[in-house]
Amino acid sequence: MQNIPSTLTDWLALLETMHPKAIDMGLERVAQVKDRLDIRFDCPVIIVGGTNGKGSTCAMLESILLQAGYRVGLYTSPHLLDFNERARVDGEPASDQVLVEQFAAVEEKRGDVSLTYFEFTTLAVLRLFAQAKLDVVILEVGLGGRLDAVNVLDADVAVVTSVDIDHTEYLGETREQIGFEKAGIFRPGKTAICGDPVPPQSLIDHATAIGADLWLFGRDYNYAGDKQQWNYGGRSQRRNSLGYPSLRGANQLLNAAAALAALEALRHRLPVGAQEVRNGLVMVDLPGRFQVLPGRPTVILDVAHNPHAAATLAQNLKHMAFHPYTYAVFGAMQDKDISGVIAQLKDLVDHWCVTDLPLPRAATAEQLRQKLLEAGVAPKAQAGSERTIQTFSSPAEAFANARSRAGENDRIAVFGSFLTVAGVMEARRAEGLS
Known part of the structure; x- marks a missing residue:
């Protein structure tokens, strides 16, 4: 590229026009540039997908882990007001300057590989996180799962919050077809959590076929509560007398339970105390969700x-x-x-x-x-x-x-x-x- 942009606004405008298709599903191009950038993580990686609820689940995980004193990287999309919302380190959005530096690094290494706006920006954020010496990385899937750019990484814990009909032109027209796409973030031998109370059989079958450790809501973990408080019960951990998440809405306990299941699965690498869970749920903030x-x-x-x-x-x-x-x-x-x-x-x-x-x-x-x-x-x-x-x-x-x-x-x-x-x-x- 002849003229490298110097501002975030100019970079984002350029990225809108760099690839012939706004959405171009597939991992081959992203993986190629990821390897050139030598992006790797020594800390746990949590990937969260789902039709609805993934943003809330990511926000709860971030809030609880920050309360526990961990250094947390959180990648979400889309943003509401500022692109910087997508990349958070220790609860704070990345600065324009930091993002511009990462965009320039991706541009330098991509060579003749054409990337979509989402693929390019995802790689930039992943490189930022890889350099930030984090304790845990939380990544929200952009679209689907199997072919989403985020899936270029292997998750230590993968969460599918819900499966319903959306993006049918890319993911299929039935819950079974979409469930298979969502389950693409699962990995052999790693924890795979499904927060949907009625999971598609395709998701269960895929997890079984690859040898993932599947946690199903209602079988491997659950919640119960009254108007004042609620309790989480997992395979080997209980969380009692929890306050309701500050995120309002009917499905937030499903999302909170999935988040706590993910933390239970990582309890030996990222121990979190009871009060830290309570504080994290009470302090979580996510604009635009009820x-x-x-x-x-x-x-x-x-x-x-x-x-x-x-x-x-x-x-x-x-x-x-x-x-x-x-x-x-x-x-x-x-x-x-x-x-x-x-x-x-x-x-x-x-x-x-x-x-x-x-x-x-x-x-x-x-x-x-x-x-x-x-x-x-x-x-x-x-x-x-x-x-x-x-x-x-x-x-x-x-x-x-x-x-x-x-x-x-x-x-x-x-x-x-x-x-x-x-x-x-x-x-x-x-x-x-x-």
Whole structure:
């Protein structure tokens, strides 16, 4: 490359255009450059995949291990506001300067190997972690598992949080097909944890075929609790009198139990005390996962963008206190099961503010409006109901409209694509709000 970028912004803009395909599944090219960069880890590596819940599980693992005094590297994607969110060392996002240095190193070594944005940035973050003298590395799978760039490393513990229908063009159209792809992060002789209460047979069969040590929820580990506290029970370890995770939502105990199973599997290499677990769960923070913001009207941010996540969001909304009206700020990618998302939430929303998103593959606000009409969500003028559907050119505009109409006892649920939530967060940040 003739002109090496000097800023993170310029690097990211360049990486968007360097490879002919945005998503190009396969490990051969990534493995080649990884070997040239001599990326290796002496510390435990935890890889977390799944349709939903992987970000929450990673966040809980990081929080608990930091409380235990370990040096932790955490890689997640996508980001909400700043790319730096993807690479965290000791709980802090990597600086622009550090990332620029790593990007330059990858560029120097890749030669004629073409890499996607995700592959290139993954290698840069892995090299950063390899140089950071960490005690543990936690990596979130980007897409699927078997052919995801993160899977270029061998996990000491691999966690699959849930298996549901998403990214069908890459992973298959059934839970069995998708389960096989997710199980691709498992390794022979290593711990493989599945947090899905109804695991696909393909996942179990693959773990058995390669000789992974499979831990199934309900068989090898479990949880029980009441309104005040909960308990974890594993193969050889119990954790009693635990406080609920600060992450809100119906599935967070499933995610927390999977995280504790991973820690149980690593207990001889990374011992963690009871109080450190309690503190870690209470202090964990992950924006955009059923995040209820302070103030009135109530605002909920949730990156639910597939039917499984939307069903969880619906369950969480039902468990909230009474609100006279619910406004939805909704934007989504065209390749998502938009009708499936709407089906889960249409009975809970009174006023829809649907929005365009700044990506070519995003569904337009008008397309979302049509999907709502097809689902039987009709504006007042057509059906005599109190429901409304309005279209907007940006999440910020949609949110401003919802906020202008909502009463102080109402609620606004912002959900769908990460870009929807990020657009509203950016607008709030510009106003000086959290």
